Amino acid sequence: MEQPPAGTRAEHQRIPGLGPTASICPVCKRSVPAEVAVRDGRVHLLKECPEHGRVDALVYGDAERYLAMQRNIKPGESPLERQTELLDGCPRDCGICPEHEQHTCLGIIEVNTACNLDCPICFADSGTGERGHGFSLSLEQVESMLDAFVRAEGEPESVQLSGGEPSIHPQIIEMLRAAKDRGIALVMLNTNGIRLARDPRFAPALAEIGVHVYLQFDGFEDATHMAIRGKRLQHEKLRALERCADAGVSVSLAATIERGLNEHEVGAIVRFGVDHPAVTGVFFQPVTHSGRFLIDADPLEKLTNSDVIEALCAQLPEWFRADDFIPVPCCSPSCRSATFAIYDGDDLVPLPRLVDIDQYLDYVTNRAVPDLAVREALEGLFSAKAAGGTEPTAARLDCVACGVSMPAELREVAARGFMIVVQDFQDSYTLDVSKLRRCCVSEIVPDGRLIPFCAYNSVGYREQIRAELAANGDGARPTARPASR
Amino acid sequence: MSAASPSIEQLLAGGDVKACCAAAYEHPLIRWLLGEELHPGGDATTRRALELIELGPGDRLLDVASGSGASALLAAREIGCEVVGLEYGEGAVAAARVQAEAAGAGGRVAFVVGDAEALPFEAGEFDAVLCECSLCTFPDKARAVGEISRVLRPDGAVAISDVVADRARIPAELDGILATVACVGEALDEAGYLELLRRCGLDLIEVESREADAAAMAERVHDRLRGARIVAADQLAGLPGGIDAAIELTAVARQAIADGALGYSIFAARHPG
Numbered sequence: 001m002e003q004p005p006a007g008t009r010a011e012h013q014r015i016p017g018l019g020p021t022a023s024i025c026p027v028c029k030r031s032v033p034a035e036v037a038v039r040d041g042r043v044h045l046l047k048e049c050p051e052h053g054r055v056d057a058l059v060y061g062d063a064e065r066y067l068a069m070q071r072n073i074k075p076g077e078s079p080l081e082r083q084t085e086l087l088d089g090c091p092r093d094c095g096i097c098p099e100h101e102q103h104t105c106l107g108i109i110e111v112n113t114a115c116n117l118d119c120p121i122c123f124a125d126s127g128t129g130e131r132g133h134g135f136s137l138s139l140e141q142v143e144s145m146l147d148a149f150v151r152a153e154g155e156p157e158s159v160q161l162s163g164g165e166p167s168i169h170p171q172i173i174e175m176l177r178a179a180k181d182r183g184i185a186l187v188m189l190n191t192n193g194i195r196l197a198r199d200p201r202f203a204p205a206l207a208e209i210g211v212h213v214y215l216q217f218d219g220f221e222d223a224t225h226m227a228i229r230g231k232r233l234q235h236e237k238l239r240a241l242e243r244c245a246d247a248g249v250s251v252s253l254a255a256t257i258e259r260g261l262n263e264h265e266v267g268a269i270v271r272f273g274v275d276h277p278a279v280t281g282v283f284f285q286p287v288t289h290s291g292r293f294l295i296d297a298d299p300l301e302k303l304t305n306s307d308v309i310e311a312l313c314a315q316l317p318e319w320f321r322a323d324d325f326i327p328v329p330c331c332s333p334s335c336r337s338a339t340f341a342i343y344d345g346d347d348l349v350p351l352p353r354l355v356d357i358d359q360y361l362d363y364v365t366n367r368a369v370p371d372l373a374v375r376e377a378l379e380g381l382f383s384a385k386a387a388g389g390t391e392p393t394a395a396r397l398d399c400v401a402c403g404v405s406m407p408a409e410l411r412e413v414a415a416r417g418f419m420i421v422v423q424d425f426q427d428s429y430t431l432d433v434s435k436l437r438r439c440c441v442s443e444i445v446p447d448g449r450l451i452p453f454c455a456y457n458s459v460g461y462r463e464q465i466r467a468e469l470a471a472n473g474d475g476a477r478p479t480a481r482p483a484s485r
Numbered sequence: 486m487s488a489a490s491p492s493i494e495q496l497l498a499g500g501d502v503k504a505c506c507a508a509a510y511e512h513p514l515i516r517w518l519l520g521e522e523l524h525p526g527g528d529a530t531t532r533r534a535l536e537l538i539e540l541g542p543g544d545r546l547l548d549v550a551s552g553s554g555a556s557a558l559l560a561a562r563e564i565g566c567e568v569v570g571l572e573y574g575e576g577a578v579a580a581a582r583v584q585a586e587a588a589g590a591g592g593r594v595a596f597v598v599g600d601a602e603a604l605p606f607e608a609g610e611f612d613a614v615l616c617e618c619s620l621c622t623f624p625d626k627a628r629a630v631g632e633i634s635r636v637l638r639p640d641g642a643v644a645i646s647d648v649v650a651d652r653a654r655i656p657a658e659l660d661g662i663l664a665t666v667a668c669v670g671e672a673l674d675e676a677g678y679l680e681l682l683r684r685c686g687l688d689l690i691e692v693e694s695r696e697a698d699a700a701a702m703a704e705r706v707h708d709r710l711r712g713a714r715i716v717a718a719d720q721l722a723g724l725p726g727g728i729d730a731a732i733e734l735t736a737v738a739r740q741a742i743a744d745g746a747l748g749y750s751i752f753a754a755r756h757p758g
Contacts, residue, residue, distance in 0.1 A: 342712060342715050342716070343715065344715040344716075347711055347714065347715060348715075349708055349711045349712040349715060353705070353708035353709065353711075353712065354708070354709055354712050407713070412716070413715060
């Protein structure tokens with residue numbers, strides 16, 4: 001792999017308070033020392049592999065905001081149970097190892113590797129035919145993974161079933177129900193929507209269990225669909241949403257955003273989302289240079305959270321400004337920013353305009369938090385376990401509205417707040433173990449480990465587990481496809 | 486505001502501007518929209534005003550139009566002075582007394598109902614006077630400042646913080662009765678305030694512009710009114726012209742602040758003695 005031109009260290013400015021950290025070499029994956037530095041107002045991660053040389057990766061496009069949000073880092077909470085011991089040091093002992101500083105807000109279970117699409121950018125390297133060769137978990141395996149999650153968290157609030165394409169797993173409905181049966185309030189299905197569009201019984205089945213759909217939705221232009229998904233999907237996405245609306249299934253749109261490709265569509269995606277009866281939120285995810293998308297990625301051209309926020313503010317200036325997006329206290333503020341908004345079909349007002357949220361989520365400079373119950377509710381809202389339009393989120397929004405003495409009518413609408421999240425995942429270029437130790441999104445794997453999501457995708461865990469499961473015979477089974485209608 | 490209270494429109498119909506202003510500021514939704522401070526910059530602006538007049542421990546301070554009593558309590562708590570808060574609205578005075586009791590400041594802070602244009606105090610009774618974001622709503626400003634001058638002891642000082650408007654450049658929409666309630670329409674330009682102080686025999690100490698605070702407050706009010714409109718809050722139906730007019734007015738005010746035609750300043754002046 002050719003090294004991108006890296007700036008010399010002299011051109012970068014060290015950040016006081018952000019000490020040296022560690023990362024991995026994107027080529028050989030060995031652990032290497034790393035440091036966070038600023039150049040031209042942007043935050044970079046610098047590291048050097050003795051064999052593969054120096055890497056300079058863009059981490060965040062706005063250094064000023066990156067520094068300011070360090071005060072939003074919430075002290076960690078321990079899980080009830082840790083699954084691994086300390087042997088080789090972060091990020092080699094996942095997880096969760098004794099060094100990890102955070103519990104898990106959101107557990108992800110990948111039920112299969114097979115998919116009904118062959119997206120050019122798939123971080124999970126899934127696909128149809130041979131590409132989907134890997135594994136397909138049994139219901140019993142998924143149940144034991146859910147039990148491991150319950151043992152680790154006590155009362156886990158959010159789980160997402162993913163893949164592959166989980167909707168084509170023949171027992172996906174039973175798996176979703178198994179999660180609900182364990183008292184998990186927010187059970188999400190991460191899907192491309194093809195089965196939802198084609199199988200009229202699927203959305204009603206999800207509605208009956210109370211599943212929230214996390215629907216890949218990258219934009220409206222054919223060029224976007226072709227580049228990200230390799231197929232024109234607009235018609236099927238709209239059909240899937242229509243079926244969700246009819247069945248009463250709430251949906252978060254999950255948009256993968258790539259520089260120079262669909263950044264210009266972020267405003268249109270929000271406008272579409274707030275007007276659609278099924279859609280209760282949008283998640284923007286800068287594309288991850290992992291899995292199939294590692295090759296040819298330029299780590300200095302990576303789109304970061306601040307770029308997405310700036311694009312959204314530029315496209316919808318009447319609705320948003322950058323400080324409407326609150327850096328989340330858990331896991332790391334630079335990994336995720338979020339806002340909630342009220343909307344009446346014409347005007348939209350973000351919640352931070354109505355509540356001084358910074359007063360509650362500043363863990364450094366604060367003298368006294370006005371109301372600890374409000375802080376706790378805000379911590380739940382601005383976290384990986386929240387999704388717009390779901391019951392736990394509505395209850396927390398109402399608690400905040402009540403705690404700040406919002407007038408009654410406003411309270412009622414605030415509880416239905418539309419959620420917008422900008423979530424950047426780390427890849428092998430940007431992996432910073434000081435952030436990874438606070439990661440609260442975990443891949444639950446069949447042996448009961450909870451592996452922080454960004455480690456799972458960049459360090460080699462994904463490849464290892466897939467190979468093991470395939471070798472154990474969990475993978476050779478062909479997966480039934482839903483009937484086309 | 487309880488159902489028994491007269492609506493803003495009823496008060497306006499009666500031509501009672503002062504009662505109307507006071508009632509508007511007692512309205513729970515208006516209070517929520519503006520926050521507890523009811524003036525740009527909140528406590529920071531109050532602290533700066535008190536600093537400019539060098540208020541010290543043990544001084545006797547009069548807070549004219551003391552509202553809910555937040556600034557009076559701040560002065561007592563942080564500087565250790567004795568404070569009398571004077572306020573036209575009876576509800577606000579009652580609420581301020583409750584606040585003072587809750588803060589355990591009952592001994593050093595008193596609140597009285599009264600008219601800024603006829604202060605119920607003896608000449609030279611106070612070491613200092615504070616008048617925040619309210620002078621511009623008084624119909625007879627010269628009389629109010631004259632009263633402030635009268636109750637100040639020789640060498641005592643006053644801090645007036647208020648909206649500053651360049652009358653020639655202020656958009657027409659900002660005039661009128663609603664703008665009076667919103668502390669804009671009757672504001673003077675800087676020269677106007679200076680002339681007022683001079684005519685009342687007060688010597689200027691300093692003028693300090695707080696326009697960034699004004700811009701932030703106007704934006705906050707604008708956003709919160711938009712939030713209220715989204716839920717069609719019929720609580721705001723009492724505002725003359727309804728909520729759309731109020732939103733339009735705040736938009737015009739924000740533009741005027743950006744253009745420099747509208748701002749917010751602290752005027753500190755001394756009684757010559």
